[in-house]
Each structure stands twice: as structure tokens, then as C-alpha cells.
Amino acid sequence: MLMATMMLPLAVSADTLSEKLEMADTTFTVNGKKIVVDDRQEQTIISVYSPDGEEMLKKKEVEFAGEQEIEKIYISSPFLPNTYNKAHDKKVYRFENHIPSIYYGASILSGHLLGMCGADGLYTKDTKGYEFGISAFNIAIPFNRQRTIGLSFAMQSGFIHHFFDTRHALFNDNGTVSVKPIEEEGVKKSYISYIYGRFPFMIEFQKHLKSDLYLGIGASLELRSNERSRYKCAAGTITPTKDLNMNGVGVNFEMIMGYANFTLYLRSAITPLLKKSNSPECHSTSIGLGLSF
Secondary structure (H helix, E strand, O other): OHHHHHHHHHHHHHHHHHHHHHHOOEEEEEOOEEEEEEEEOOEEEEEEEOOOOOEOOOOOEEEEEOOEEEEEOOEEOOOOOOOOOHHHOOOOOOOOOOOOOEEEEEEEEEOOOOOOOOOOOOOEOOOOOEEEEEEEEEEEEEOOOOOOEEEEEEEEEEEEEEEEOOOEEEEEEOOEEEEEEOOOOOOOEEEEEEEEEEEEEEEEEEEEOOOEEEEEEEEEEEEEEEEEEEEEEOOEEEEEEOOOOEOOEEEEEEEEEEEOOEEEEEEEEOOOOEOOOOOOOOEEEEEEEEEOO
16 A cells, blocks of 8 residues: 555656657657657747656746747745745755845945945934835846855835934035034934835855855845935924935945845945035945845
8 A cells, every 4th residue: 555655646747747748749868857849839848857757847947939939037026926836846945035025224324335334524313224125026046056056136115214413404505415403493303214116136145954044245226216304393394305416326235144034134325325516425324134035
């Protein structure tokens, strides 16, 4: 009975392979693996089977239809189901994208790349600055057969707040942006904020243990909008300006490291946040934690 139970999956796999072979136009063997070329309905589909007759997992699929080449790339998203089944072949690891699906971090407005303290003359209160964001989807492309190194890409959106001390705010006077004292009394908080769309891409290194141990280094393109300077006082919320001379497009340095679904990230603006010709030079740096789904 035990032998019959063990032979059943092999019989099913063999039947499936036999059906494919009957329908196929061409079949040949390379290193014990059977490669089946199936030409039907103006499409050519190639399948690969292991020596025991099991169809091997597709990492990338290309179909040829007439004069047109159709390429399929597998992506993942917290809003889409994951159809990959690790039980299909326990010896094959999937190259995972570990750019966080959701993240929160502390944000610092410094005077240079990778700055960890406030820029001179900005009167920032960096202990309160923060950012929050999500990744709508991500793509992972392995570079080697072991799936330990590859390219990770994502599309993110979120918002950032940078705080100043309660005596100063950012003002725009005839196109020139600068930090000036606030005239009102009883100011509770002063800050600038903006929203962004961000497109990070990284070279990611992975060590396959019980879960993935990983390190990623790369850059991101950032599109910014809805910037404004605000402070809150007894009279209510005051908006000195909605024009901060902000660079609408920026480039960031990106780094992630972590284990399993938990990620520590570092991001620092390579290009200035504001236009240097008529604004103080400042770069946004964020350090935080994220989760990958």
C-alpha cells in the first residue's frame, strides 16, 4: 500500500508528460531534462520537465506568436495573491523583492547627502520629522541560477513632514524661500510637508536560510508635489506659502537590509530638496522600518 501511494504522484506526472509529448511537435533531452516544443494556434510554447516527469517552475516565460514576441514577467503586490507554491520544488528558492510594502521612518532635513543632523540656519527639529509610505507593486528579477543576486524594483507613494522649532517657519518672499522668525505667539508646531511618488531600484543580495537574509543598494527617482509650509498657533493653522521652490524631481540613494519580512532602510536625497538658486540647500534623509508582504 505504501509503495502504491508513493508511485501515484509519479504516475500522474508521467501521464501529464505523456499527454504533452503526444501533442508536441518536437521533444528532445538535455542533461536528463525533457524539453517539449508545442506549436499550436500560431503560438510556440516551450516546457521543461525534470527527469521524474514533473514540469519545472517557470521563472520567466516567452511565447512566440507569428511575428510578435510575448514576454511574461512575474510581479508581486500586497494587493494581488501570490500564486507561487514553494512545495512545488523545495530545493528551488524564489528570488524575493524586499523593498518594503509598508514603511515608517524618522526624517531629517540636513545640509548634505547622508546628513544626520539639521542644516545650519534651518532651525530644524529633526526628532519630530517622519515619513510614511506604501509600495503598490514590486518586481524581482534574479541574475543567477542560485537566485542570490538580482534586481528589485517598486512603485511607492507616501508623504513626509519636516519640523522646525516653534519660533521659525519657511517663507516665500517674491520667489526667495528662507527661514524667518514667526511673529505670532504661542506657536505649537512649525513644519513643511509634501507628498511623493517614488520608484526605487536596487541590486539585492540574498542568503537563503530558514528565511531570507538580505542586503540591497541602489537609487530611486522621486516625484514631489503638494508642498506647503505651515505652523499652528492660538489663531489656528497658518500657511505662509504653498510654493517652497521645491525640485519636482529628485534622486535618492537607497539601502535596505533585513531578515524575512522585516526591513531596515536608509534613504538620502542626492539632489537638493529645494532649488539652490533662491532657497537654502537641504537634503532629506530617512531611517526607518518596513514590512514586506
